Amino acid sequence: MTTLGILFDLDGTVADTAPDMVAALNVLLTRHNRPTIDYKLARTQVSHGVKGMLKLGFSLEPEHSDYPLLAKDYLAIYQEMNHANSRLFPGMKSLITKCQQQQIALGIVTNKPRYLAEPLLRVLEVDQDFSCLNCGDDIPERKPDPKPLFNACDTLQVSANMCIYVGDALRDIEAGKNAGMKTILVSWGYFDAKVDNIQDWEADFFVDNCEQILSILAH
Incomplete structure (x- = not known):
């Protein structure tokens, strides 16, 4: 070829990048007094980005009124982690x-x-x-x-x-x-x-x- x-x-x-993306989701879930997500389960959604993470953790689609703020907070947490893991x-x-x-x-x-x-x-x-x-x-x-x-x-x-x-x-x-x-x-x-x-x-x-x-x- x-x-x-x-x-x-x-x-x-x-x-x-799954370790950081899943960790960011679990930080956000903890802030909202929600149970954290098992890493192996969350890893399968990483390719779907923030949309996949929030759907898994909060059962939200982008059309939901709470989605924009949660997405902003999630991305801020993820950025702060600076890809350390x-x-x-x-x-x-x-x-x-x-x-x-x-x-x-x-x-x-x-x-x-x-x-x-x-x-x-x-x-x-x-x-x-x-x-x-x-x-x-x-x-x-x-x-x-x-x-x-x-x-x-x-x-x-x-x-x-x-x-x-x-x-x-x-x-x-x-x-x-x-x-x-x-x-x-x-x-x-x-x-x-x-x-x-x-x-x-x-x-x-x-x-x-x-x-x-x-x-x-x-x-």
Whole structure:
């Protein structure tokens, strides 16, 4: 496979941010005298961001009158944590290095807002490793719309059909397919294997570790 660029989702793909996101939810729940949520359960909702966290913890949808203030408070708590417990997934740094050695352009396309994504990459010490970072508040369109991926390709100066998109959620696979890219679904992400029928997502590849991504690139 001729690959000139790889675009990655961020949370659940490059970085394990669940410890901080779940901790922020439980701080907010405690402030409102509500029971905290089990980590394993909450982890499956991290890919849905603040919407998923508040739905799980407070049974609220964005249309509810209490949602905006709770969302603001949640994000403030999460930001204060400064990604202290977030980590790169195993093998990710090595994958990045080997792609750079092969002169494969790397970028991130995430629905996470820029004011949270940029500090996260700095804390993880990979902020200089990606040639582009496209965030959820950069343009109106968000994944699964392909526009953010097309914008990333423009920045990398690589055509979409020469790129792979790597993610852990249905919206990632849909976005990649909508952009005409090959897609890779990672097993270490935040989907719920008991609920999500990932076979129906029809990713081109499914991997259990970063080494398998390198193997895909080699064929």
